[in-house]
Amino acid sequence: MKEYIYLNGSILPAQDARIHVSDLALIRGYGIFDFFRAIDGKPIFIEDHLDRFENSARLMALPIPESRDKLREIILEIIRLHPMPLLGIKMILTGGFSVDGYTPAAESNLIVMGKPFEFKPADVGMKLMSMEYRREIPEIKTLNYIVPIRALAKMKASGADDVLYHLNGNISESSRSNIFIIKNERIITPVDGALFGVTRKHVLNFAKKYFVVEERDISLQEYFEADEVFTTGSTKRIVAITQTDNHVFSEGKVGKITKKLQELFLDYEKLY
């Protein structure tokens, strides 16, 4: 399949989507992004992702060069050009071509790309490696992934699939997904230090019909004492965490409540 990328007003064959090296994301890391899925051509939770993208842009004082309607049209065109059962769509907004190499330009650069991807199987758990870290501006989906990418080798050496951030005794999130714990049939997820994930929001939304749900601080100790742990994200839906460091959760299997939530989520997502 031929791939296409939207760049600053044009949709180009993917290999031609090149940007001048004075872009402020490239030289100073200044930019934001968002990511979501299209299933059989239908974008999932697109308005939530546009909301968050606009919010990230506002918090970074980056003007979005297209209206929301026009941006939605671009996304739908990218989806149309990539007829796949499962497509990941990424929007990137950067500080533009900075004149002095530091100050954001009046016009941001906007990129929209589509790439096929696969979900992890829902019946397999992930293993996390805990690390002392908190994203600098957790409420913004910035481009800065230096610390977790730098930890990739250590993570792989320890057999982990991803990381668990904690700071000052409290957990916050994984590198690209939110964290929930289940204790005595209560479902608990952190607020401070975590990105407001779109899947997180929808899980909270339907889980509260079936369970007691709490959004509050979770200490590292409470985390390790959980009955079940799971992670949520646009590339994952709901995936069980069956191990963190040397501690195994729910006997290394997908826990009972996690499994229930996975089933409920699939039904819930179909309504969108």
Place this chain on the structure above:
Amino acid sequence: MKEYIYLNGSILPAQDARIHVSDLALIRGYGIFDFFRAIDGKPIFIEDHLDRFENSARLMALPIPESRDKLREIILEIIRLHPMPLLGIKMILTGGFSVDGYTPAAESNLIVMGKPFEFKPADVGMKLMSMEYRREIPEIKTLNYIVPIRALAKMKASGADDVLYHLNGNISESSRSNIFIIKNERIITPVDGALFGVTRKHVLNFAKKYFVVEERDISLQEYFEADEVFTTGSTKRIVAITQTDNHVFSEGKVGKITKKLQELFLDYEKLY
């Protein structure tokens, strides 16, 4: 003057130096850089900057695609192509064209560019705005400047020229330069949380012949009680800090010892 940029093996007219949008600095902020000056065609402290660039690359597990000798040749060619009395040279190394949008590629992308610049006049002081922050990995010259760039509007509104980072009561550095205080003719600069600046190193090197020099923690209180404050960097040499927030140092003028150091530094730099 026509400008040129080195990009992955080719020297191109500056406007043609475009890179594919899958570069890992652009999509995940993963990269490092270094910056130094050439005066009348002569690169200043180039070996120090190559040392630091190699060290940053090693700490980020980024292979440099050229040998040190070849990189030096590229830099000299960029200098030759921009015959200016004062040229700033920037080398950028990124995680390459990542296949999965997260893991660094086997080959990094390397960019070398030259741009004319001007020094700030040495007889004028700068004003800083204090902010609670510390770079995530202070010992590496990463591309991540999200926090200080985001603070630009607030900084300008307060009439400041740059920021002073402090965390847990201790100061560390400015956004792109090191900080020194002078108290009772002692010259003191922080170690923890600060980049090992090349100008910083050389200032320490010659200042110790004339003054007592200390590298140690400096509390915010000690900072505000200093007799004089100055900042050092490749784009600045030595520049007085005459104000931070509402506090004025050395009556708003370049202090006596700062002035002496500025003169000594000009002589010292000529020997290189």
